Amino acid sequence: MTATQSSALSLDGQICFALYNASHALTARYRELLDPLGVTYPQYLALLVLWESGPVTVSRLGERLHLDSGTLSPLLRRLEKAGLIARNRLPHNERSVEVSLTDAGSDLRRRAELIPAQVCAATGLRLDELKALVTQVTAVADHARASH
Structure with missing residues (x-):
């Protein structure tokens, strides 16, 4: 096996491992920050969508x-x-269910507002660097989804 062949299969050279490792580290940090709020990381992501856009299907x-x-x-x-969300069938389309925040779900937003800054600090990146990284990683995910 040549050096080029072995380096192509080096664990530390794999984008998948770098993203996997970063994801685990950040998810653990989020877990520490979200535990006092009583929500999990995936629940937090759903709440972010609702805080940003309001009711959605x-x-x-x-x-x-x-x-x-x-x-x-x-x-x-x-x-x-x-008690953080409510789900209701849409009257004009019984097959669609709308998700909306309850008052408790809306109130939780205020308690969560410091989380992004704390996560940014945990990355060791400046805000502009973190925003650029988010843009790059999003592009990678979009291209990977579109390429198959």
Whole structure:
């Protein structure tokens, strides 16, 4: 095996491992910050969409989070049980379910507002660097989804 062949299969040279490793480290940091709020990281992501856009259909929420209904439904059930969201069938389309924040879900936003700054600090990056990284990683994900 040549040096080029072995370096191509080096663990530390793999984009997948770098992203996997970063994801685990950041998710652990988020977990520490979210535990006092009583929500998990995936629940936080769903709440971010609702805080940003207001009520959305379950299908649109799944699209935004890149989650299928089998993953999203239990997550929403737990948020509803915690009193943070409400799910209601749309009167003009009984097959569509709209997800909206309850007062408790809206109030939780104020408690979560410091999380992005704390995560930014944990990365060791400046805000402009972090924004550029988010743009790059998003582009990588978009291209990877489109390439198959």
